[in-house]
Amino acid sequence: MANFETILTDIDDGVLTITLNRPERLNAFTPQMMNELIAAFDEADADDAVRAVIMTGAGRAYCAGADLGAGGATFDYAKRPDRLQQGSPIREDGSVDYSHPGVRDGGGRLTLRIFNCRKPVIGAINGPAVGIGVTMTLPFDFRLASETAKFGFVFSRRGIVPEAASSWFLPRLVGISQALDWCYSGRVFNAAEALKGGLVRSLHAPEDLLAAARTLAWQLTAQSAPVSIALTRQMMWRMMGAEHPMIAHRLDSRAIWSRGQSDDAREGVQSFLEKREASFPNGVSADFPDFGELLEDPEYR
Template identity: 85%
Template sequence: MTYQTIIVDIADGIQQITLNRPDRLNAFNAPMMHELIAAFDDADANDDVRAVIVTGAGRAYCAGADLGEGGATFDYAKRPDQMEQGSPIRADGSVDYSHPGVRDGGGRLTLRIFNCKKPVIGAINGPAVGIGLTMTLPMDFRLASETARFGFVFTRRGIVPEAASSWFLPRLVGIGQALDWCYSGRVFDAAEALKGGLVRSLHAPDDLLPAARAFAQEMTAQSAPVSIALTRQMMWRMMGAEHPMIAHRLDSRAIWSRGQSDDAREGVQSFLEKREAAYPNRVSTDFPDFGELLGDPEYR
């Protein structure tokens, strides 16, 4: 796929996605949403990719939604790019809220990241505001430049948090901190983001990407890719489980599945022989039926 709003590079087992609208501070629009989703599809299908890093070109990570439409920016009923399957407005003027045209584009992206089978790291190199920040919440880790700034600015634009952030953010930082940042809509600095648990670490601007790449390689170099993929899905999905028995059921099924794999045999044998493992299973072909493990036939 030829990308217009992002740059995708793969090297040393890492797929780096760079938001690439620097003249607009990498503002998010519909083409960027579609291209980011496609890039994560590619990452899952490519067994040479062991981790994904997302960063921004120029001085910003992402300044939020592109406000080029002015006051109608968030009036999706007037935006043809949101009406791919017709209008959700009924003949009587009421809204069909189940219509796909009502869906938030940021949420479509964050759900795709949530479903990713590779570890995802946000390397936040500059301002990350609105969707530019909420898109990072389903990433496994956020590393930031010391000069980065952050803002859940939705209430200051007359809207509300999106991109499923009402699910992700309280789980990451706690409900009190989430409400503080979202009620006020204020922009805050990297030190506050670190203190509040939003980011893992801060780095000098020139050190950010090298640190993110080193961290990605450290996490994945000696682990079985299918085990990492399964672990990622297990951890994220059990955050919302109602009882530990649900996790026990999933753990048991996953151990049963993985225990019979060539990876498991290689993991034990390489340990006994005191050598590095060469895991034969591949995420693209050997990832188990997660819906069956989860006990949810509707899982997609």
């Protein structure tokens, strides 16, 4: 994979581990980190050697949130140099062009990329995960946490609002009342509360966390067809917002039609009949179907 400055990447036995790597700043989130994470997910989708992705943090934190080194102007995008490089979204009459790329929330750009990932994504939350540090984990399929981890949707205490599309993800994961409790109060809570509230799947001793995440990644992917996993991930996530089960029925029908003709489907049945492990020939990089066509929605093409 590419050489990055704010993250580390390592592929071992089909599992890509992405490590946020600014330990001296508690892995605080920056525009560079956003761009590098998006690039890493692009590479993961293009590499058929990658069966699953794990994200964790270097040092004692997972991610302490946005880097606040700019002080009170941190969230004033109209004045930030990195935003002004794209031109100003302020029109001559003083109104805001909300369609301008300079307005877009960087955390949301990352979570939408993770949402679109074609590989299972697992979080190994090794320490504090606050602000974007926790909202970036919401499109993960599973979040495992260290017993010493802490979490906080602290936006109301910083005078802003939840970002990274968390207003869509969080209520779907934990329910509206729990989501509002954490976001209204902005309090930091411990790993036990995160488990009880449904934010994380399991708690682990710090020294066992990454091994547990890797074991889960292998269990999920070792005997399954990669293209089937990729389609299943997209189908499940996208149908969470469907208005009627008929929408899911149409998508299921088209996906079964598409994959039923594949070499993977033939191998899956033949290996079962022959009582042997399957060796699926199709790869996500070349054989993932046109999902927009399956959805009948050009937005997803």
